[in-house]
Amino acid sequence: MHKILAAFDPRATDAVSLGELAAAQGLPTEAAGAAARFLASPDGERLVAAIRAGRARRELPVALLLGGTLVTGAVDAVLDAPDALEVWDYKTDACGAAELAGRYGTQLAAYALALARAEGRGGGGEGRGGRPVRARLFALGRDESVAVPTDADAIAAFEAKASEALAHLARGEFPPKPGERCTRCTLRNSPLCAAKTPTGDV
Numbered sequence: 791m792h793k794i795l796a797a798f799d800p801r802a803t804d805a806v807s808l809g810e811l812a813a814a815q816g817l818p819t820e821a822a823g824a825a826a827r828f829l830a831s832p833d834g835e836r837l838v839a840a841i842r843a844g845r846a847r848r849e850l851p852v853a854l855l856l857g858g859t860l861v862t863g864a865v866d867a868v869l870d871a872p873d874a875l876e877v878w879d880y881k882t883d884a885c886g887a888a889e890l891a892g893r894y895g896t897q898l899a900a901y902a903l904a905l906a907r908a909e910g911r912g913g914g915g916e917g918r919g920g921r922p923v924r925a926r927l928f929a930l931g932r933d934e935s936v937a938v939p940t941d942a943d944a945i946a947a948f949e950a951k952a953s954e955a956l957a958h959l960a961r962g963e964f965p966p967k968p969g970e971r972c973t974r975c976t977l978r979n980s981p982l983c984a985a986k987t988p989t990g991d992v
């Protein structure tokens with residue numbers, strides 16, 4: 791469905807239907823139906839209006855230097871609203887929007903920081919002209935969405951944590967971090983567990 795939302799063009803005079811777009815990309819007709827429902831929602835209508843006004847960038851490539859490592863990605867959509875830059879990311883996971891925030895909050899924080907830097911403010915969750923960068927995850931097919939915190943504190947916390955983690959990786963350091971995941975780890979009772987005292991068994 792991402793491909794449909796990236797490719798459809800409401801400005802085209804010879805508009806291609808969502809069904810044709812789905813077929814051209816080898817997607818089932820259900821994907822076209824889900825895309826149509828999203829585009830008919832208030833958020834979808836905002837996206838269409840922004841595209842028509844030339845205020846939406848889709849599949850926008852972004853790059854971010856963190857801890858000496860260049861991280862790259864592509865934002866599903868960035869809406870250039872008068873009062874904010876809005877990062878939109880679509881997900882098709884089999885879960886609701888609230889769970890998406892836990893799964894993908896870091897990804898959207900990275901996008902928000904990359905945009906803030908690219909827009910000339912260097913970070914802190916603000917883009918050009920001091921506009922805040924907002925981020926929202928959409929659970930496609932469930933008609934749900936959730937905002938991801940991108941205020942200055944959230945972005946600064948992400949930047950510090952990610953920079954430290956990536957700097958460790960760049961130096962080949964992989965310090966063990968015992969926790970809840972230990973309960974599912976196959977190394978739990980193995981001498982290979984560097985922590986030696988894994989947790990998560992309560």
Ligand code: SF4
Pocket residue numbers: 966967968969971972975976977978979982983984985986988989
């Ligand atoms: S059991 Fe050891 S290796 Fe596995 S996640 Fe926990 S600390 Fe890491």
